[in-house]
Amino acid sequence: MWKKALLAASLLLPLTCAPAEAAKVGPLIKVVEPEPMRIPSTIHLLAKTPMYKDVDTAAAPADGLLAPQHDVIVLGGQYDWARGRSWWKIQTWLGERWISPEPWNVDVPPPTKLTLLDLTPLYAARDASLPPSAELTPQEVQVVDAEKQWFYSNDPNEKKWIKIRTTWLGDQWLQLPVGQIGYIKPLDTYAYYGGEPVYSRLPANRYQMNPEDSDLRLENETVHLIGEYVTVYDHFYLTETKAGRGWVANRGAEAIRRTENVAIQSDTPIIPDLTRPNVYTVLQPQTVQSFERLADEETYHVRTPQGEGWIRTAYAEPTDAKPISLTVKLGSERGLNRFPFALFPLDRTLPAGETIRTTAYYWKGDPWEPYWYQVEPADGSGKAWLQLDPRVDRIDLPGEAPAAYAAFQQTQAYTIAAGPDATLRTQGKTVGYLKDGVPYFALEEAAPLFNFELGEADGLGRVEVRHPSGYSFVLQPGQTQAETRWNGHVEETVPLLEKPTIRDGQLILQGDDLGLLLGTSIDWFESRQYLYLFTDQYRIDTGSGTLHTDGNRAHATMLLLDRSVQPYEPNPALAPKLVVRQGSGEASTSNARTVDSGWLPPTWKLALHTASAPQMNASADSLSATVTLGARILWKRDLSAK
Incomplete structure (x- = not known):
């Protein structure tokens, strides 16, 4: 079911830090228990x-x-x-x-009581043309009945009939706007507001509340709430301010008035105004006294020699940051933060291309939160925190000098539907078919999806399929092998599982053979009603390392920073590999060693690939390293031995 959300014709899926729960289909319904007026019992x-x-x-x-x-x-x-x-x-x-x-x-039954806000006429029957029996001043009254669906209206000013009980006239009817069928219940609590309009008169509904008509605004202030006006549609709150009583539309952040000692364990920002957290001074470790705090988080209002303000213990310099020594060449301009939280940016950035060294990393443990890295910029401006982007930043590990550095960029995926007639279709056209459950693809249709173009190879009936990167391959119908090339030079001959055939004038390849040559993978879903035809794209840089010789063998390494496949992502059958060879000699054997990458988000994984090949002679002029995805060449470098 998870892949239903991705049934688009073509997708580019960059790596994200979203948890697996993000793939759940359908609404997550949240309800609240019955409460007077708002949710009937x-x-x-x-x-x-x-x-x-x-x-x-x-x-x-x-x-x-x-x-x-x-x-x-x-x-x-x-x-x-x-x-x-x-x-x-x-x-x-x-x-x-x-x-x-x-x-x-x-x-629903009407409320048992309501509060009249204005002078309200009473009627002996539900007929506003009758002379009023009396008029009631603002007060609380007992409700005994109401017209059917007294709550339902497209206009909160539409009036509805409510029957109330009086001590001198018996039961009487009155008309009220739907938005004013409510009552006031007492409150005794405090709330913090960062910018809330206060009104001297209770509006009919919040949509008629114009901040320009307010009497004052609560700016970075804690006030006493003494009443709550409740209707079917909304809540309003009566507050005591410095200028007297007034109404606000929102509950604010609950505040608790009490004195507490707060121990500051590390550098902590003190913020005079919570609505402007980027304006702060830094408190050194000490114990301070607060006179109020916000109820739902460890946010304290304190007075210190540095001034009055708010501190959040969660925003202190982390004491549990872990050491990590990395050399990073930034691939894009990067902002710096004083603390590892988005609220505390510094007014300086590091330019793209600058090389930095990290000393520590920090992660709050929340799947939605980023990883932060502590650095000491070369300009001597002091410690700061930043975020890394493995897709564009070049991250070097201590003691490693790879010949190649590969980093995942994004997944290019096409959703292909398997029809009842065994055709495979995407973007409104047929791209292949199924035979005994095995997918076959028309090369003329599938290759252009991944930026390949077809042409003649040499006039001998062979077809060359070219990619702008310099990679190409040559094949011929009826032949169980293909020839790969790099910048026009023949690299190797690769075997195919099945002979390419001609069907309806199109060159047909079995799905695994297509994947071998294009670097694509297939992932079925929805009980094999759909498949993804996709490829992972990589940025590959030339590393600082060269070729190492050991007796009669040559060695090279590649650092691969790849996506860790999440439950909601296509699962590739292919991954980049490093190949070393001398001339047209035997290709290398290779192995991958997983590198501890706890300092990276869990959606990434890191591996060090080592390739080793026989060295046929002492000359290193013809030694090369190649990165492949299947048989597809992604990158090639001539190497010098040392």
Whole structure:
């Protein structure tokens, strides 16, 4: 199921740090428990309603059909249930189930009380043309009934009828805008605001709140909340400010007023204004006293000799950073940070091409968080942190001098559908077919997908397929071998699994042979209804290392920084390999040694490839190193021995 999200004709998939959960298909439904006004504890169904066991996937099958009925017990709901279709978690005779009715197919009991905000006329019946029985001043009243679907409207100013109980007139009717059918409940808490408009009068709804009409703004301030106005659609909060009482639309960040001693273990930024975290001074290790803190994180409001401000212990210089010594040539301009967090940039950058040395790395352990590396720039400006980009940066390991450096860039993938007639199609055209479950491809259709072009080789009926990099291969229908070339020079002859054939005027290659020559892989999914035809692309640089000789053998190394295949990514059958040979002699044997790369994000892996080949004579003039993907040549370098 994970690959359904990728059913595009052509994809370029750069490496990301997303966790595997990102590939889940369908909405992850989140509901809240019943609460007065916002989420009713019971609902009435006005139409037949499907129910489901599970809604965590996009295609949950219906588990049954509920008939119209009253008093369905609600276990949880979504706040927007009165505005449009939403999900409810309910209790049934089968246990917990889910339903998703339209709001016009639902009714709910009215609230038991509401707060009148203005002078409100009362009527003996639901008829506004009658003379009012009386007028009520702003107060809390008891509700006994309401018109059907009193909550449902496309306009929060539309009025609905509510029946209330009075002590002197008995039950009476009144009309209120939907957005003002609510009540005020007491609060006694504190909240921090970084820029919140305050209104002297409660608006009908937040969409009519214009910050320009506000009386003041709470800027970097903690205030006392004393009331909460609750409607079906929203919350508003009554606060005590320096200028008096007023209404705000948001709850703010809950603050706890109490004195605490806070031990600072390492350099820590103190931020006067939390809305501007890039303005700060640095506190040295010490113990400070806070007079309030934010409830959901370790953020403390303190007064120190350096001034008053906020400190977040999570944003201190990490004491658990791990040492790592790397030499890195930056492939692009890079910003520097004082601390290993995005909130603390410095006003200087390092240019592309600059070589730096790292001393430590730090990762918070969150799959969505980047890895940070500590450096000491050559300009003497002091320690700083930056992020590396393995796709463009050249990372050298201590004690290693590879002849080649290869780094994964992106995956170029095509989604190909296997039709019931055994055809293989992508981008609206047929590119091949299936025979006994084995894919075959028309070279004229498949090769251009990966930037290859076809032409004649030598007028002898052979076909040459060329890539702009300098790599090409030559083959002939009926021959079980192909010839690879680099910049026009013949490199080697490679065997094919099957003879290329001609079908409907097109040259046909078996899928594995196509992959061998183009450097592509095939990955089936959706019960073999679809396949990916794809290739991983690499940047290959010439390293500082040369060829080493050991007796009668020649050796070279390649450092490969590759993607670690995630569950939601195509899985390649091919990986880059290093080949060493002298002239047309025997090719090297090679092996790959995994290198400890805990200092890299887990979506990367690092290996050191060593190739060894017989040296036929003392001259190194004809020694070369080649990086291949299958039989495809990605890079070649002439080597000198030492």
